Amino acid sequence: MPDVATEIPPQEEEKESMPTMGFLDHLEELRKRIIYSIVSVAVGFFACWGYREQIYGIMQKPIMNALKANGMAEKLVYLNPTEPFNLYLKVSALAGLFLTSPFVLYQVWMFISPGLYRKEKRYVVPFMISTIALFSAGGYFGYRFVYPYALTFLIDFGKQFQPMITIGEYTSLFLSIILGMGLIFEMPILVFFLALMGIVSAGFMWKNFRYAILVIFIIAAIVTPTTDILNMCIFAAPMIGLYGVSIGVAWVVHPRQRAARREKKA
Secondary structure (H helix, E strand, C coil): CCCHHHHHHHHHHHHCCCCCCCHHHHHHHHHHHHHHHHHHHHHHHHHCCHHHHHHHHHCCCCCCCHHHHHCCCCCCCCCCCCCCHHHHHHHHHHHHHCCHHHHHHHHHHHHHHHCCCCHHHHHHHHHHHHHHHHHHHHHHHHHHCCCHHHHHHHHHHHHCCCCCCHHHHHHHHHHHHHHHHHHHHHHHHHHHHHCCCCCCCHHHHCCCCHHHHHHHHHHHHHHHCCCCHHHHHHHHHHHHHHHHHHHHHHHHHHHHHHHHHHHHHC
């Protein structure tokens, strides 16, 4: 007589052993993870507050270089006495969030992990490493290439006028570019989860590659702060490359492909 335990598919066995949580338990777990995240960000905020001037010095380096290249005064202005203090608060908070992002992401994973199978929980380390690495790469790409070229173009285009750039306006533009590029570089992570749930597939993404390029250039035209084609292409190029990487990610993690690989091993 065959052993009954061997006839149970692995998926069903995992589903049976998956812990269940009630609605109130989910709320309590969410409250706990939010509190842990807020406390960690607060610690990061106070750690970065002591280096606020150095942090903002790094942030304003692109505009200083652009002003220097055009022979203009290397100084930003403010229109409200409270603006520098509020600016340092914002900068320290964002720097603290970035500093503690591994811990915050771990809290996010700990909240969603009870709803995953045991085999899916092994993605926690790759998820955290790839999320932070891709966001950092996107931010660095924006800081090192996209933003300096955009500022140089804009300052040079209006060099017949005397610029009066406020620290608030500059910081808003800086954060929109850097955070925007960081989020754009998270495309493979988004595709990873969509493909893992079977919503998108590599075949679907490859079949619609031409439409994806059109959408990418539309997004690049909206996000870029200038109107020249060069900066738009600088935005679009990494997005196209990331779309190609995302196709490979979708092929690896899609349920149909995973099932096909299991059949080959069997």
